[in-house]
Amino acid sequence: MKGPAISIQDLHVSYYGNEAVKGVSLSVETGNLVGIIGPNGAGKSTFLKAMLNLIPKDKGDVKVMGRTIKEVRKRIAYVPQRNDIDWDFPITVLDAVLIGTYPHLKLFRRPKKKDKEWAMQCLQRVGMQDFSKRQIGELSGGQQQRVFLARALAQQADLFFLDEPFVGVDVSSEETIVKILKELCRQGKTVIVVHHDLSKANDYFNQLILLNKELIGFGTVEEVFKPEVIKKAYKGQFAFMNEIGVSL
Amino acid sequence: MAFIEAVMQYGFLQKALLTSVMVGIICGVIGCFIILRGMALMGDAISHAVLPGVAISYMLGINFFFGAVFSGVLTAIAIGFVSQNSRIKHDTSIGIMFTAAFASGIIIITMLKSSTDLYHILFGNVLAVRSSDMWITLGISLIVIAAVYLFYKELLVTSFDETMAAAYGLPVRFIHYFLMTLLTMVTVASLQTVGIVLVVAMLITPAAAAYLLTERLWVMIFLAAGIGVVSSIVGLYFSFTYNLASGATIVMAATSIFVLVFLFSPKHGLVWKTLRVKKKRASLV
Numbered sequence: 001m002k003g004p005a006i007s008i009q010d011l012h013v014s015y016y017g018n019e020a021v022k023g024v025s026l027s028v029e030t031g032n033l034v035g036i037i038g039p040n041g042a043g044k045s046t047f048l049k050a051m052l053n054l055i056p057k058d059k060g061d062v063k064v065m066g067r068t069i070k071e072v073r074k075r076i077a078y079v080p081q082r083n084d085i086d087w088d089f090p091i092t093v094l095d096a097v098l099i100g101t102y103p104h105l106k107l108f109r110r111p112k113k114k115d116k117e118w119a120m121q122c123l124q125r126v127g128m129q130d131f132s133k134r135q136i137g138e139l140s141g142g143q144q145q146r147v148f149l150a151r152a153l154a155q156q157a158d159l160f161f162l163d164e165p166f167v168g169v170d171v172s173s174e175e176t177i178v179k180i181l182k183e184l185c186r187q188g189k190t191v192i193v194v195h196h197d198l199s200k201a202n203d204y205f206n207q208l209i210l211l212n213k214e215l216i217g218f219g220t221v222e223e224v225f226k227p228e229v230i231k232k233a234y235k236g237q238f239a240f241m242n243e244i245g246v247s248l
Numbered sequence: 249m250a251f252i253e254a255v256m257q258y259g260f261l262q263k264a265l266l267t268s269v270m271v272g273i274i275c276g277v278i279g280c281f282i283i284l285r286g287m288a289l290m291g292d293a294i295s296h297a298v299l300p301g302v303a304i305s306y307m308l309g310i311n312f313f314f315g316a317v318f319s320g321v322l323t324a325i326a327i328g329f330v331s332q333n334s335r336i337k338h339d340t341s342i343g344i345m346f347t348a349a350f351a352s353g354i355i356i357i358t359m360l361k362s363s364t365d366l367y368h369i370l371f372g373n374v375l376a377v378r379s380s381d382m383w384i385t386l387g388i389s390l391i392v393i394a395a396v397y398l399f400y401k402e403l404l405v406t407s408f409d410e411t412m413a414a415a416y417g418l419p420v421r422f423i424h425y426f427l428m429t430l431l432t433m434v435t436v437a438s439l440q441t442v443g444i445v446l447v448v449a450m451l452i453t454p455a456a457a458a459y460l461l462t463e464r465l466w467v468m469i470f471l472a473a474g475i476g477v478v479s480s481i482v483g484l485y486f487s488f489t490y491n492l493a494s495g496a497t498i499v500m501a502a503t504s505i506f507v508l509v510f511l512f513s514p515k516h517g518l519v520w521k522t523l524r525v526k527k528k529r530a531s532l533v
Contacts, residue, residue, distance in 0.1 A: 049411075054411060054414050054415060070417070073416050074416060074417065078415035080409060080411045080412060084409075084411060085408075085409060086284070086286075089284060089407075089408050089465075090463050090464055090465050091404075091463070091464070091465060092463060095464070096408075099404070099408070099409070102401055102416070103416040105401065107398075108398050109401075110400075135463040161415075
């Protein structure tokens with residue numbers, strides 16, 4: 001089923017009257033790998049959470065795969081920021097991935113053998129099968145992020161949302177994650193990623209949402225990744241970047 | 249040995265033992281979720297907040313269970329309301345609300361001129377457990393264990409990753425208040441064994457010891473329940489033999505187990521950790 005994966009009309013979000021997201025409207029077609037970029041405090045994570053109705057919005061209409069978010073929740077996988085997780089939680093890597101099967105389990109049902117096998121396959125896909133019995137806090141940052149990607153894969157979702165998946169992640173883990181995200185898109189899934197820095201944004205994504213409270217730019221990487229557009233989002237910080245010799 | 253003979257002989261001691269064993273189990277089970285959600289202070293708050301409910305129940309002549317659950321849940325809602333609707337942080341909101349509830353409970357009980365009851369509610373008097381109390385405790389225990397068994401999946405995922413749980417459509421707010429209701433029921437069941445003031449110890453100390461012993465939630469729950477049971481029995485023994493307040497001896501038994509685990513837990517124990525560091529440093533000389 002083609003058509004827009006997400007369409008957003010005039011989304012507004014505020015914290016105690018301070019506007020964090022101002023009137024964003026856009027529509028993402030199915031099968032894209034989309035990066036949400038913008039300076040610190042631009043409301044990127046807020047935008048993502050408001051889209052998913054995880055925080056209250058002041059105004060706006062969000063349709064996911066043509067329906068309200070409530071109707072399609074089980075077809076969405078969300079990967080939180082790494083520092084939102086308690087890594088001392090008594091849970092093993094495999095059990096953490098197994099949580100990905102929960103959305104499709106009925107109330108009072110436990111994951112069965114086939115669910116565990118499926119979780120193991122997802123772990124294999126991110127190259128973490130040898131760590132299945134470890135406690136999650138024993139892993140490196142990159143390994144932790146791969147485990148959480150495996151959990152999202154276990155959800156068999158059509159839409160993937162990742163909040164800052166590359167923070168504190170080693171290069172090889174980052175490559176693995178990007179490779180899998182690209183595979184997902186080739187399979188017709190839609191992937192939306194909040195990304196903290198501009199470097200590599202043009203390699204990783206095929207569409208970009210450039211945000212600084214308002215929507216500054218949206219479109220293909222070629223359309224958005226231009227100095228004059230980026231400058232508009234980064235305003236003040238840009239003078240500093242010029243000073244230290246960074247050029248875009 | 250004299251203790252075992254006495255248990256065989258005296259009905260009141262059998263009731264005390266059964267009740268405190270059940271309390272040990274359910275406090276351990278619920279305590280696991282309380283500490284994993286970083287809500288130890290909330291446990292303390294709810295246990296204190298049942299006091300006005302208990303007092304009003306005495307006044308109206310109804311079973312204190314209903315009043316206690318009512319005032320406990322009401323306080324949980326008030327705490328959530330204040331922290332969500334102002335810049336007041338959650339722990340501050342807890343501090344304000346539970347002391348207010350506790351203070352109003354003290355005033356009501358004092359007006360009823362029943363200071364002996366107040367003493368027993370605050371510090372527990374397990375040797376005076378009546379049959380009806382034992383049955384209430386049994387009922388609460390069955391409800392709590394069934395709830396945790398049936399909703400284990402939901403409790404696990406909301407404790408571990410609440411945002412993900414909300415993203416796939418779980419009613420996380422409702423589950424929070426559901427857990428608060430279970431917590432209140434556990435507190436009520438514990439009133440006579442350890443008393444309001446020390447319930448929090450039975451909730452968090454066995455669970456915290458279990459937390460240092462395992463990396464799996466279900467194992468932690470069983471361990472916490474087991475440690476709770478051992479603490480109850482040992483505590484009751486000392487309470488009976490040396491004529492000490494049962495709440496205090498049970499809590500001290502739990503604390504002793506915690507200290508042992510803290511020092512000697514195979515993976516997280518302080519002693520082994522220190523030894524490992526020493527060994528490593530010595531090998532680098």
